[in-house]
Amino acid sequence: MKRNSYHHGxxxxxxxxxxxxxxxxxxxxxxxxxxxARKVGVSATAAYRHFAGYGDLIHAVKExxxxxxxxxxATELAATDPxxxxxxxxxxxxxxxxxxxxxxxxxxxxxxxxxxxRSDKSHEExxxxxxxxxxxxxxxxxxxxxxxxxxxxxARRPFGETTAWATMHGLAMLLLDGPLAAxxxxxxxxxxxxVVDTVINGLCGPADRPGx
Amino acid sequence: MKRNSYHHGxxxxxxxxxxxxxxxxxxxxxxxxxxxARKVGVSATAAYRHFAGYGDLIHAVKExxxxxxxxxxATELAATDPxxxxxxxxxxxxxxxxxxxxxxxxxxxxxxxxxxxRSDKSHEExxxxxxxxxxxxxxxxxxxxxxxxxxxxxARRPFGETTAWATMHGLAMLLLDGPLAAxxxxxxxxxxxxVVDTVINGLCGPADRPGx
DNA sequence: GATGAGATGCTAACGGTGTCAACATCCGGC
DNA sequence: GCCGGATGTTGACACCGTTAGCATCTCATC
Numbered sequence: 001m002k003r004n005s006y007h008h009g010x011x012x013x014x015x016x017x018x019x020x021x022x023x024x025x026x027x028x029x030x031x032x033x034x035x036x037a038r039k040v041g042v043s044a045t046a047a048y049r050h051f052a053g054y055g056d057l058i059h060a061v062k063e064x065x066x067x068x069x070x071x072x073x074a075t076e077l078a079a080t081d082p083x084x085x086x087x088x089x090x091x092x093x094x095x096x097x098x099x100x101x102x103x104x105x106x107x108x109x110x111x112x113x114x115x116x117x118r119s120d121k122s123h124e125e126x127x128x129x130x131x132x133x134x135x136x137x138x139x140x141x142x143x144x145x146x147x148x149x150x151x152x153x154x155a156r157r158p159f160g161e162t163t164a165w166a167t168m169h170g171l172a173m174l175l176l177d178g179p180l181a182a183x184x185x186x187x188x189x190x191x192x193x194x195v196v197d198t199v200i201n202g203l204c205g206p207a208d209r210p211g212x
Numbered sequence: 213m214k215r216n217s218y219h220h221g222x223x224x225x226x227x228x229x230x231x232x233x234x235x236x237x238x239x240x241x242x243x244x245x246x247x248x249a250r251k252v253g254v255s256a257t258a259a260y261r262h263f264a265g266y267g268d269l270i271h272a273v274k275e276x277x278x279x280x281x282x283x284x285x286a287t288e289l290a291a292t293d294p295x296x297x298x299x300x301x302x303x304x305x306x307x308x309x310x311x312x313x314x315x316x317x318x319x320x321x322x323x324x325x326x327x328x329x330r331s332d333k334s335h336e337e338x339x340x341x342x343x344x345x346x347x348x349x350x351x352x353x354x355x356x357x358x359x360x361x362x363x364x365x366x367a368r369r370p371f372g373e374t375t376a377w378a379t380m381h382g383l384a385m386l387l388l389d390g391p392l393a394a395x396x397x398x399x400x401x402x403x404x405x406x407v408v409d410t411v412i413n414g415l416c417g418p419a420d421r422p423g424x
Numbered sequence: 425g426a427t428g429a430g431a432t433g434c435t436a437a438c439g440g441t442g443t444c445a446a447c448a449t450c451c452g453g454c
Numbered sequence: 455g456c457c458g459g460a461t462g463t464t465g466a467c468a469c470c471g472t473t474a475g476c477a478t479c480t481c482a483t484c
Binding site for chain 1: 339341368383
């Protein structure tokens with residue numbers, strides 16, 4: 001990490017990259033501005049020429065982590081073969097998306113936690129950014145396809161994104177930091193499959209079960 | 213926050229209380245050892261006579277927050293009238309537990325986030341502590357009752373706790389810090405109800421839907 | 425090509441944090 | 455009555471984010 005001239009040339013990206021590396025290793029609390037500057041070989045205050053402050057830096061890392069999550073989900077989704085039946089295929093995609101979400105969390109815990117760490121950005125901005133993300137769009141399309149295929153009732157459709165996302169997000173959190181962190185490796189994937197199956201059943205099951 | 217003698221008399225509890233108050237107002241990142249000592253009117257290093265360090269202090273706050281969550285859930289569960297039909301009542305309790313979980317998160321966001329913040333305790337300990345908590349026991353009993361009533365299939369029973377908990381936990385997280393934080397107040401409760409309905413449907417729906 | 429302005433980097437310093445070592449004070453049991 | 459251990463204090467250290475003021479480079483303009 002050396003530079004030949006007084007000016008770095010690409011400090012903003014270099015700092016972001018170093019900060020991403022810190023986040024990957026230790027999550028958001030490991031992202032420290034001075035350490036990132038140190039890794040790049042620059043004084044700490046140089047960062048203030050490119051970022052408003054710590055909040056701005058970690059926000060860049062957060063966005064990068066969210067992008068990596070979306071990329072990972074898209075890749076894993078594309079890695080499985082589609083099914084001929086549209087309804088079954090939409091269900092397959094929904095399950096694959098959920099599994100990919102948790103798989104990323106387990107494979108890159110530091111980045112995943114950073115992607116959802118608290119930041120001082122306004123809620124509106126954060127919400128808008130997420131709704132436009134490729135990952136969310138994949139989910140929305142899949143749910144629309146489930147409705148088109150007659151698998152997901154219109155009554156439950158409005159809660160589709162939230163239920164699916166919340167379930168996988170909660171599962172990831174409980175597995176990473178929560179009480180499920182003690183679940184041994186081999187059982188984890190089975191647990192994920194079971195949860196995915198249950199949430200799909202909740203969305204695609206009958207709109208009105210008997211006896212309610 | 214004054215004391216008349218050189219010794220405080222109950223510093224450990226006083227510090228924990230002050231720290232809990234900080235957590236209530238600003239979440240885990242607002243829990244700062246020096247500030248808690250300041251509120252109690254004691255030097256910062258005095259805390260080291262009662263806590264191994266910061267990690268120990270915030271762990272005490274975390275446990276207190278978990279206990280408050282469990283209390284709140286038990287209270288809200290008891291506030292609704294039971295149904296005569298055992299199966300319907302078990303479903304009612306499952307829904308009430310889920311709603312109470314998110315209600316606490318929305319009513320006490322600082323404490324909720326502290327209850328699930330990262331800490332250096334071993335995963336095994338954290339897991340064991342959670343499995344013994346009253347809140348988890350309520351969930352387990354309710355799921356067992358659903359099985360006894362024939363509402364929850366044995367095939368899905370093993371994932372019951374995880375699915376229910378993960379869904380409500382993820383929903384709470386997304387509402388507090390995540391992209392759902394922008395959802396306006398009036399819509400939130402409807403969203404919670406919809407998610408609760410869907411997860412119950414997933415657990416109590418038919419074990420094998422047609423076309424899978 | 426010289427030059428001046430703006431962009432970019434540096435050092436020094438401030439207040440904040442958790443933590444340790446050394447010292448001061450109180451309380452309970454001999 | 456006294457002394458040892460428990461409890462609280464002061465002072466210091468390293469680290470953090472941040473600011474002010476200064477140094478250096480780059481580049482458009484004359």
